[in-house]
Amino acid sequence: MTPENRADYWTANLKLLAILLVIWFIVSFGFGILLAPALNAVSLGGYPLGFWFAQQGSIYVFMVLIFVYANRMNKLDKQFGVDEQ
Numbered sequence: 528m529t530p531e532n533r534a535d536y537w538t539a540n541l542k543l544l545a546i547l548l549v550i551w552f553i554v555s556f557g558f559g560i561l562l563a564p565a566l567n568a569v570s571l572g573g574y575p576l577g578f579w580f581a582q583q584g585s586i587y588v589f590m591v592l593i594f595v596y597a598n599r600m601n602k603l604d605k606q607f608g609v610d611e612q
Contacts, residue, residue, distance in 0.1 A: 528609060536607045543599050547592045555585035 528536070558566060563577030571579045604610040 528607065532607055536603065536609070539603055540600070543596065543603070547596055551585075551589060551592055554580065554588045559585050 559577065559581035563575075563581060566577035566580065567575035569576040574582075601610065
C-alpha cells in the first residue's frame with residue numbers, strides 16, 4: 528500500500544466512523560434524552576417511544592451499527608487490497 532493509499536484508507540475509515548458515531552449519538556442521546564418528552568406522545572408496544580429509545584431502541588441501533596461497520600470495513604479492505612483473504 529502506497530502512502531497515498533494509506534491516507535485515503537484512513538480518511539475513508541474515519542469518515543465511516545464519524546457517520547456511525549453521529550447516528551449513535553442522535554439515537555441514544557437525541558431520541559433517548561433530548562427528544563424523549565416529544566417522542567413519548569407516540570406509543571410503541573405499549574411503551575412511550577422516548578422511553579423505548581432510551582431503554583431498548585438505542586441498544587438495537589447500536590448492534591445494527593456494529594454490523595454495518597464490519598460490513599463496510601470489509602468492503603473498504605477489499606477496495607484497498609488489504610483484506611484477509
